[in-house]
Amino acid sequence: MITQPERREIAIYSREELCGGYFILWIWDEELSKKSFPGQFFEIRAHASLHDAWDSQHLPKLFKPISVYDNSGGRIGFFIKNVGPGTSALARLKAGDMLELIGPLGNGFPIVQGRRVMLLSGGIGYPPLWYLQKELIKHNLIFWLHGGACQEDVFPCDEMWTLDGSMGKKGMVTQGMAELIEAKKIDLIYSCGPISMLKASAQIAQQFGIEHYASLEAYMACGIGVCHGCVVPVGRVDNWDYLRVCKEGPVFNAADVLWSKI
């Protein structure tokens, strides 16, 4: 159920440091917690007053789309990788600092029962699937494949892949899909990660005729449906249109996305 997004200022409740530039920010808000579902995201930034204090660093006051990583009884987590100016400002935050948020945003993943599910994540596509598996695990059989560039990019799952072979199997995570689809009799796939991974997984899901929902990572300007900077082509080659990842997505039925035009 999609609810009206809200704009809030909330103090960070706690922060966890991981390796490889990853960190988790936890907030506490029972109302937002009740309104947020797996696959949805928030536009977040360090509070403007902190940016003013950091002015000498020239960090831009940008909101950034960050998925709901965990959500339970009021405690909401954001699992973030420091990759550029926006996430580097978030990386400076500690418990007690103020965060500005807009959300929850986006449509989220469909929640199912009685299915044999493959979760497929790449890099920073991991966080939304963590929350999703918590919602699915009681009523579905789940098998999770996750891939990253190196060992710092892999997190708990059933099968790990790294490009450099430093942990798990060596190669692209999509290389593991076909064998597991057959072995585990997978009948539904959820994916989140880089576009190249989503494209490859959409092809494999199509070959096997498996329902597949993909959460797309588009570069977002406004994040709230106004600028149309995040659109993706959806439809058939002879009849397609652009839809906004931040509004109609980020989760799409992969069979509807016109991957050849992305």
Ligand SMILES: Cc1cc2nc3c(=O)[nH]c(=O)nc-3n(C[C@H](O)[C@H](O)[C@H](O)COP(=O)(O)OP(=O)(O)OC[C@H]3O[C@@H](n4cnc5c(N)ncnc54)[C@H](O)[C@@H]3O)c2cc1C
């Ligand atoms: C719906 C959604 C949910 C997201 N959830 C999370 C999350 O839970 N945790 C998290 O860490 N990140 C998440 N992201 C990605 C995050 O919002 C981006 O990495 C963000 O742009 C980083 O901002 P920045 O200012 O730090 O770096 P930027 O200056 O924006 O980017 C730094 C580098 O990363 C590249 N880059 C940034 N975003 C993308 C992208 N979407 N696709 C390809 N290349 C990109 C840029 O080209 C540049 O090279 C999500 C993105 C979307 C759309």
Ligand code: FES
């Ligand atoms: S980011 Fe502006 S419409 Fe999606």
